[in-house]
Amino acid sequence: MMERILLGVFFLSECLILSTSVLRQFYFVNQSLNWTEAQTYCRQKYTDLVTIRNSEETNQLMNTLSSAGHSSEVWIGLFSEIDWRWSDGFTGSGAEYRNWRSESNEPNFISGKDLCVITSISGLWFDVKCSEKRQFICYKGTQLDPNFVYVSQSMNWPSAQRFCRENFVDLASVRNETENQSILKSWSSGHFPWLGLYRDPNVYWSDGSSFLFSNWYNGKIPLGSMRIVCGVTSIQLSGSWKLLSCETRLPFVCYKLPVKKQVVKLRLKTEDSVDLNDPVLKENILKKLQDRLKEDEVSGITLKWRGQLDGEVFRKEKLKEP
Known part of the structure; x- marks a missing residue:
């Protein structure tokens, strides 16, 4: 019965959206x-x-x-x-190791898009756009005993991650300076490959x-x-x-937000046994409406029932005689 009632009530949310244009x-x-x-x-x-x-x-x-x-x-x-994470989900000892290039204030979030990390031949790290195509470093073995593999194909970060997971274990996690130096032995200068470090916006x-x-x-x-x-x-x-x-x-x-009140009259068709003035039912209807507004990304609206002189919100209409 509640679902049948709400089909009519959703009309109200469409009317209230108009008041957000203020x-x-x-x-x-x-x-x-x-x-x-x-x-x-x-x-x-x-x-x-x-x-x-x-x-x-x-x-x-x-x-x-x-x-x-x-x-x-x-x-x-x-x-x-800012929550930097490793692609393989590593959170153990050394997960917080970073080797940012301080001279360029890394990480520096240029244009609000630098969310993935590359390394240089000197072992210093930079944050760059994940859409850039670069070579990358995977690893095989285990998280605690990795064997780094340099891949000379150029891909964006998500594609590199997928390649590493399909062919090895994952993109490289770096837990300490020893591992950072170990990675440097796998390629020649001139390239800035992907590591497994990234963050969501x-x-x-x-x-x-x-x-x-x-x-x-x-x-x-x-x-x-x-x-x-x-x-x-x-x-x-x-x-x-x-x-x-x-x-x-x-x-x-x-x-x-300027206060703007808008009264919307609502007509609902229900079974005779349903009491729309029941406090629990009225509260549930308001909650459903507020949830609908939130889904439609409408903010700044407070819904409440407007009672009549006797305190009731809904009145039954008399059926018109045929």
């Missing part, structure tokens, strides 16, 4: 706080740290900063969790919005050994995004 209001806050403090401030005073969902909101943010006379960096609601918005639109700064974004980094933008960056230590103290921009 323009968000942006507020520049000229206080220097770290990212977490700025997030708390925005949630207490407004809705949250600002989320940028498209180019129009980028322009709106730039206008907000321009009106405030502020051109340097500000916090936005963007943050990223893991980019999020403070308010839980889906990460669909991106506007990364087209340059180096040094990440070093940081595990959590937070997003900034500025007029100087033309609205593009960089990542900094979340402990940096900066001004920030909040947003607020």
Whole structure:
């Protein structure tokens, strides 16, 4: 019976989507706080740290900063969790070994796309785009006693991973300097082959919005050994995004959703035995609707029933006589 009721109720969600077209209001806050403090401030005073969902909101943010006379960096609601992992899933002793090239601030996340790792003939590592075609290093044997194999075919990182898994064990994991030096003996200079180290983007918005639109700064974004980094933008960056230590103290921009109430009348056809005013049933209907809105990536809407004078929400209609 519940399923039959909800077929009619889904009509309500389609009507409510219309109310999300209201323009968000942006507020520049000229206080220097770290990212977490700025997030708390925005949630207490407004809705949250600002989320940028498209180019129009980028322009709106730039206008907000321009009106405030502020051109340097500000916090936005963007943050990223940096979790480097090995292709073979190794997490034992030595899994945290890294040999980044410090002179170029590796890993440096250029254009927000450097998610896979290569090595050089000097044994120093770089993060680059996973789509690049490069030679690579597999291993055979076991995780604790690997025998490294250099493959001279050029493939992107996912294809190299698949090749290693089909023909050997996996892309190479490197647990210490001894293994790093052992890899260097397997090829000549002039190539920068893939290792098994990679990470997922893991980019999020403070308010839980889906990460669909991106506007990364087209340059180096040094990440070093940081595990959590937070997003900034500025007029100087033309609205593009960089990542900094979340402990940096900066001004920030909040947003607020204008309150707009919309009453939608709903007619449902049910069996006589179903009491739509039952509190549990009403709560279940609201939950189903809220879940549907979330699936459709609609945010900023709070659903509640509007009671009549007697406190009831639904009334039975009298059947019209034929």
